[in-house]
Amino acid sequence: MIIHSSTQVSRFTLLRRFPLPRGFGVLRESRIERGRHWPAPAGAKRTKTFEIYRYDPESGRNPRLDTFEVDLDDCGPMVLDALIWIKSKVDSSLTFRRSCREGVCGSCAMTLDGTNWLACTRFITEMAGRASVYPLANFPVIKDLVPDQTHALAQYSMIEPWLKASEPPPQQHERLQSVADRKQLDGYYECILCFCCTSGCPSHWWNGDRFLGPAVLLQAWRWLADSRDDAKGARLDALEDPFRLYRCHTILNCTRTCPKGLNPGKAIAEIKRMMLERTL
Amino acid sequence: MKPRSPNIQNYRPQLTSVLSIANRITALISTVALVAFVAWLVAAASSPSAYGALYAAAVSPIGRALLVIATFAFFLHLCGGIRHLFWDALVGFELRSIYASGWVALAASIVLTAAAWLVGRHL
Numbered sequence: 001m002i003i004h005s006s007t008q009v010s011r012f013t014l015l016r017r018f019p020l021p022r023g024f025g026v027l028r029e030s031r032i033e034r035g036r037h038w039p040a041p042a043g044a045k046r047t048k049t050f051e052i053y054r055y056d057p058e059s060g061r062n063p064r065l066d067t068f069e070v071d072l073d074d075c076g077p078m079v080l081d082a083l084i085w086i087k088s089k090v091d092s093s094l095t096f097r098r099s100c101r102e103g104v105c106g107s108c109a110m111t112l113d114g115t116n117w118l119a120c121t122r123f124i125t126e127m128a129g130r131a132s133v134y135p136l137a138n139f140p141v142i143k144d145l146v147p148d149q150t151h152a153l154a155q156y157s158m159i160e161p162w163l164k165a166s167e168p169p170p171q172q173h174e175r176l177q178s179v180a181d182r183k184q185l186d187g188y189y190e191c192i193l194c195f196c197c198t199s200g201c202p203s204h205w206w207n208g209d210r211f212l213g214p215a216v217l218l219q220a221w222r223w224l225a226d227s228r229d230d231a232k233g234a235r236l237d238a239l240e241d242p243f244r245l246y247r248c249h250t251i252l253n254c255t256r257t258c259p260k261g262l263n264p265g266k267a268i269a270e271i272k273r274m275m276l277e278r279t280l
Numbered sequence: 281m282k283p284r285s286p287n288i289q290n291y292r293p294q295l296t297s298v299l300s301i302a303n304r305i306t307a308l309i310s311t312v313a314l315v316a317f318v319a320w321l322v323a324a325a326s327s328p329s330a331y332g333a334l335y336a337a338a339v340s341p342i343g344r345a346l347l348v349i350a351t352f353a354f355f356l357h358l359c360g361g362i363r364h365l366f367w368d369a370l371v372g373f374e375l376r377s378i379y380a381s382g383w384v385a386l387a388a389s390i391v392l393t394a395a396a397w398l399v400g401r402h403l
Contacts, residue, residue, distance in 0.1 A: 002379045003295075015293050022289055030283040055283055063283050111285070114292030138287035148282060202297060205287040250367050251300040252378055253291075266373035273370060 006258050009113075009126045016128075017114060035064030038090050044071035048124060050082060052094070053134040055141050063141065066091075072124065079127065080108050080119040083145075096145035103259060106194030110145050111137045116196035118259045136199040138208065152195050155212050159220040159238065164231035181227035188222040188267060190260050191215065197254035197264045203247045211247035212239075214254035214264035221267035224274060236275055245271060295382045303360040309353035316350075348393065355392040359385035 001012055023031060035054055040047040047069045055063040068086050075085040080098055087094045097107040101120045108119040111134040113127055124131070139147030169175050198204050198213035212220070220239060223229050239245040245268070254264040291297075323334040337343050363381050366372045372381050 002376060002383070004376045006375060010292070010294070013292060017290060018288055018293050020289060024289055026286065026289060027284070029281055030286070032286070053285065057282070111290060114290055115294075132290075134290055135285040137285055137291050139285050140282035141285050142282065147285065200291065202288065202300070249300060250364060252296040253294060255373070255375055255378065256294055256296050263373055263375075265367075265378075266370070269367055269370050269373065272368070 003256065006256055006261050010115075029062065031062050033062050033064045035066035038066065038068045038086075040069035040071050041074075041089065044069070044073070046072040048072055048082070048127070049130045050086070051130055051132045052083075052086075052145070053141075054094075054144050056093070057143055067130075070124075075124075077123055077125070078120055079112060079122045079124055079131070079133065082124055082131075083108075083119060083133070094145075095143045104192065106192035106259075109136055109194035109196045109199070109259070110134060111199070116200045116257045116259075118194060118196070121259060136195060138199055138205045139195075147195075147199075149195060151208070152198055152213065152215070155216045156193065156219060158212070159216055159223070159235070160231075161219050161223060163223070163226065163229055164234075165228060166230040175228045177227055184225045184227070185222060187262055188218060188225060191218055191222070191262055192260060193219075194259060196257050196259055200253040200257040202251055202253065203249055207243060207247045210241075210243035212244050214248070214268065217245065217248065217271060218262065218264040218267040221271050224271060232274075233278075236271075236278060239271060240275060245275070248272075295379055299360060299382050299385065303357060303364075306353035306357040306360070309350060310357055313350035313354070348397065351396055352389060352393040355389035355396075356385070359389050359392075 050068045052066050054066050070082045075081050099105040099107045103118050103121040135141050135145045136147040142148050195215050198215040201214050204213040248268045252265045323330040363385050
């Protein structure tokens, strides 16, 4: 099956997950236990089952997988609507981040049916029979569906994501840019830092402590591609490292999963080419 | 210590990730096959009896199956490598091209494996 856009949900999947034991490489505190079942309210006609990852740091217990029966006639069309319905109608302790409910803020990024997406822009009808909802893959979990982004954001601050100009801005107007130069930022400035791509990157799973990951590298390219920025050399120096940049093996799970339809894989290839070109 | 959300235990296999891991596995198989190839040369250079024993092992059903796997691994790694060469030149990064080139690499390596065996039998 040819995927034309990251919005497409795979219809035909040979395997729903890699043929590995559930506990493969999982530390003791991360083992997922069986949770409880929350039935639909009496009288619900159309229901859908959601398997949701739960973790309560105050319980002292391991994460568990709860199943919820959601009444579709009482609930909005998106996965986020289902989560809000569960929180207000069934279990008020279900915890998740959400804000804009229109794919702009990136707060509700999570692993839906095994791939990363925003809960607010995924239709419930696009989910599998037993819909599965996990916090962003490979992130430490604060509670339920809330991932701890401390490390990812620290990596983001490492690339110094701000304009570095050698001259002060003009008095009369802002720093101007030609239409063509501005076009170089298209496809990169739209990133909302939801970290769907970084969370879906196997290289970042195995080497996330040193590899910066697709989201941060896309941002790095956004500043390298900016005609107003004068710190290209220093930015490239900071990235020239076997791990920070070159742990990207062009797997391209990032481009497949980006909820904004951006291309982190291409941005990283652009950085690699710029790195090569400066040595020529 | 905070628990970690599952990664490979829960993330869905996609053409992107499957072909990436396949590229590594086929490199491993090709490396092992290279050792077998050297063993074949050494046997051929040492004595007719050594060569005969190795030849008998190679044409046995298991030997043939391993050789087919090694041939396929070689071609899949070759096609995957060519795909990476295009990416290094920043060609074919649209999602549609990523998937199209992935399926083409897979189909081409099956065709090339079949072709190599058909040609080999008629030599």
